[in-house]
Amino acid sequence: MAAKDSKSLRAALPGIVRILRRFAPQLSKQKTLLIASFVALMAEIFLHLLEPWPLKFIFDYILVPGFQPQSLGIPVLSGLGQFGLLTALTLGLVAIALLRATAAYFSVVGMALAASHVLTEIRSELYSHLQNLSLSFHHKAKTGDLITRVTSDIERLREVTVMAVLPLIAHSLTLVGMIFVMFWLHWELALIAVAVFPLFVFCTIRLTKRIRQVVRSQRQREGAMAATAAESIGAIKVVQALSLQNMLENSFSRHNRQSLKESAKAQRLAAGLERMVELLVGIATALVLWRGVQLVLKQAITPGDLLVFVNYLRIAFKPMRQLAKYTGQIAKATASGERILDVLDTVPDIRDVRGATEAPPLRGSVRFENVSFAYEPTNRILHNITVEVQPGQRIALVGPSGGGKSTLVSLLLRLYDPIEGQILVDGGDLRQYKLQSIRRQISVVLQDTILFAASVRDNIAYGCLGASDEAIEKAARLANAHDFIMALPEGYETVLGERGATLSGGQRQRISIARAAIRQAAIVILDEPTTGLDNENERAVNEALDRLTHKRTTFVVSHNLRAIEQADLIFYIENGRILEQGTHKQLLRFNGRYAAMYTCEKQVGSGEWVLGR
Incomplete structure (x- = not known):
């Protein structure tokens, strides 16, 4: 003993x-x-x-x-x-x-x-x-x-x-x-x-x-x-x-x-x-x-x-x-x-590699080259994705839920790294640059808008720390947010509740757009930015998004196919693979999965959808 x-x-x-x-x-x-x-x-x-x-x-x-x-x-x-x-x-x-x-x-x-x-x-x-x-x-x-x-x-x-x-x-x-x-x-x-x-x-x-x-x-x-x-x-x-x-x-x-x-x-x-x-x-x-x-x-x-x-x-x-x-x-x-x-002692999976350098000012050229990814080793989410995007292009990613659309743009932010292949920005591998120097040059607007328990001014400035009052107001005007902000009890100094609970969904989203706009990034990611909004708020948000993404490389993840009809290129992704790609008109003529999804959505929107059809 x-x-x-x-x-x-x-x-x-x-x-x-x-x-x-x-x-x-x-x-x-x-x-x-x-x-x-x-x-x-x-x-x-x-x-x-x-x-x-x-x-x-x-x-x-x-x-x-x-x-x-x-x-x-x-x-x-x-x-x-x-x-x-x-x-x-x-x-x-x-x-x-x-x-x-x-x-x-x-x-x-x-x-x-x-x-x-x-x-x-x-x-x-x-x-x-x-x-x-x-x-x-x-x-x-x-x-x-x-x-x-x-x-x-x-x-x-x-x-x-x-x-x-x-x-x-x-x-x-x-x-x-x-x-x-x-x-x-x-x-x-x-x-x-x-x-x-x-x-x-x-x-x-x-x-x-x-x-x-x-x-x-x-x-x-x-x-x-x-x-x-x-x-x-x-x-x-x-x-x-x-x-x-x-x-x-x-x-x-x-x-x-x-x-x-x-x-x-x-x-x-x-x-x-x-x-x-x-x-x-x-x-x-x-x-x-x-x-x-x-x-x-x-x-x-x-x-x-x-x-x-x-x-x-x-x-x-x-x-x-x-x-x-x-x-x-x-x-x-x-x-x-x-x-x-x-x-x-937990080592981050995603970190700066030895010898990583500061990313130069980005122009917005992006290439996914034979990219595969899996959260768990035995279950791949993406399979050999190859996509090339020119500066200023608007790219739409559509397809059923769980197909890998949001995962693909998460790889561009280096929230994860691919298990195979590489992602090139302006010809350089993302992994050769320091994480923060890349993320600072990408603006993001998500479906689940996260605001902090701070003033409206601070929430917008978090997109670019140290931004001037003039830049903050300019970003708010671009996002169609200035008018409702000025109507708040203390204007830009109004302190928001946790996660912005004191605002409506449309108001929260427009502040999020202002936060993205103040960064003036060359690449913009929009992940279901209008989901759950009523028609009036959706219209205001879409106007703001159009101004935000003007002449910027934009990736749009959306189930609303009417919102991406004007995209330069549409990728239909299902089960981690790109099954169709082209413009809206080209995909309709192809009469494949995208065309079927678009027709279905149009029927639902016009009230023609019949239960069980």
């Missing part, structure tokens, strides 16, 4: 080592503050060791009959009388306590500041890394769980660093110093005092692994709760429309109750370890007193020596009690740190 427990302890240590190694660069930036805190910590430890010695002198040279101040061995104190020596020693106790409290203050504050600086930098790095992780990662991850890692996992590391780790370091170093002094005073009593240490180590190793497993499971459970809450709140309209409240509440409550059980179990284990330590302290103290009194009676040691021993023994086991008390917290912090590292 001992070997198994030892192995369990060794298995727990790599997590802490991994965290310290990964965050070493951040720690090195706080070197000065950490060194100053450590010096203050060493001063605190020295004063802690010194604390019982005035009591020893009082017992040995004042309370014991036959007081001889000259035998004290301290010239400054040897010349004092009994009352003067008592006064000096009691004042010494106060001075030691004051200096130790001051050193402890600077040690704790310095370490807290260093931890705050380090973890603030780590949180920023974590957030930045999440922003750059590939869509494939975000599609698999749960939003609530990721938010938990950025917020509460980082905060747990901060709290435990100051509230548990620093005290444990201080007490552990104090323990080493006290053991050294105890052996210096009397080796036999020192051996008795430390005899219970192996039993403590055995108990600690046995329980630590169980506590760590429980708290790691609890953190995963908390992440699942956060994910459930984020999902339901983010889709509250659908939840209420489908009356899903009770189902989601039951799911959340189930996770919540399980988290409570795991938390209670971890607390029981930690409390059991703490009580075990208290029992060991009592046993060790009793043994030292039993043997120590015998040695005092034999005059092998002084009563003051025994007092120092008992005092040291009481203090020496404090780090053990602290370890027992904070084992659960340290285990939680280790689990939180590992969860953070799991994200930081």
Whole structure:
């Protein structure tokens, strides 16, 4: 059993080592503050060791009959009388306590500041890394769980660093110093005092692994709760429309109750370890007193020596009690740190290759050359797509849902990379350019319009950070948005609700078009930009889109075939393959799938469609 427990302890240590190694660069930036805190910590430890010695002198040279101040061995104190020596020693106790409290203050504050600086930098790095992780990662991850890692996992590391780790370091170093002094005073009593240490180590190793497993499971459970809450709140309209409240509440409550059980179990284990330590302290103290009194009676040691021993023994086991008390917290912090590292160590699928350069100003020539793509290795979405587009052309991608149209334009944005073939822009492979330098030169208007909880002005300016007020207003006018923006309570300074919920669908889409227009990109992607709009809003949006895409290379993904009749080239895509291509008139004459789809849509629009036909 001992070997198994030892192995369990060794298995727990790599997590802490991994965290310290990964965050070493951040720690090195706080070197000065950490060194100053450590010096203050060493001063605190020295004063802690010194604390019982005035009591020893009082017992040995004042309370014991036959007081001889000259035998004290301290010239400054040897010349004092009994009352003067008592006064000096009691004042010494106060001075030691004051200096130790001051050193402890600077040690704790310095370490807290260093931890705050380090973890603030780590949180920023974590957030930045999440922003750059590939869509494939975000599609698999749960939003609530990721938010938990950025917020509460980082905060747990901060709290435990100051509230548990620093005290444990201080007490552990104090323990080493006290053991050294105890052996210096009397080796036999020192051996008795430390005899219970192996039993403590055995108990600690046995329980630590169980506590760590429980708290790691609890953190995963908390992440699942956060994910459930984020999902339901983010889709509250659908939840209420489908009356899903009770189902989601039951799911959340189930996770919540399980988290409570795991938390209670971890607390029981930690409390059991703490009580075990208290029992060991009592046993060790009793043994030292039993043997120590015998040695005092034999005059092998002084009563003051025994007092120092008992005092040291009481203090020496404090780090053990602290370890027992904070084992659960340290285990939680280790689990939180590992969860953070799991994200930081995730390498983005889409990233700048070595030697990538800034993309030059684009003209808008695009070529997909034998491009194939799959989200999963066994299920290809696109098969050997070859498309060539000249600058300024308007390209329409049509076909049934799930055919690969949106995936194709996602490849142009390098949200994904093809598994075969290449995409050339102005003759250069997309992968030879830095990601941001390409994406900055492509404007996008999506069906699901995303606006941020910021002012209208800021939402438009996000398309081109640092844009002037004149450029923002010009973009809004191009998007047919200026008039309704000015009618808002505070005009361009009106702060929108989350995701722009305070605006209508048409208004949100026109602000999105303004955000795309302010970028003045050579390439524009329109992915179902008018879906779900009424006739009036659709007309306003289409007018804005015509101005946005004038003389720009444009890719339009649409199921509304009437909206793409004037496209320079139409590609009919089904099951990841281009089955037909040409102008609207050419495809109608071809009388294939596109013509059938167009005829069907026309019949529906004219009211000629008959159920079952």
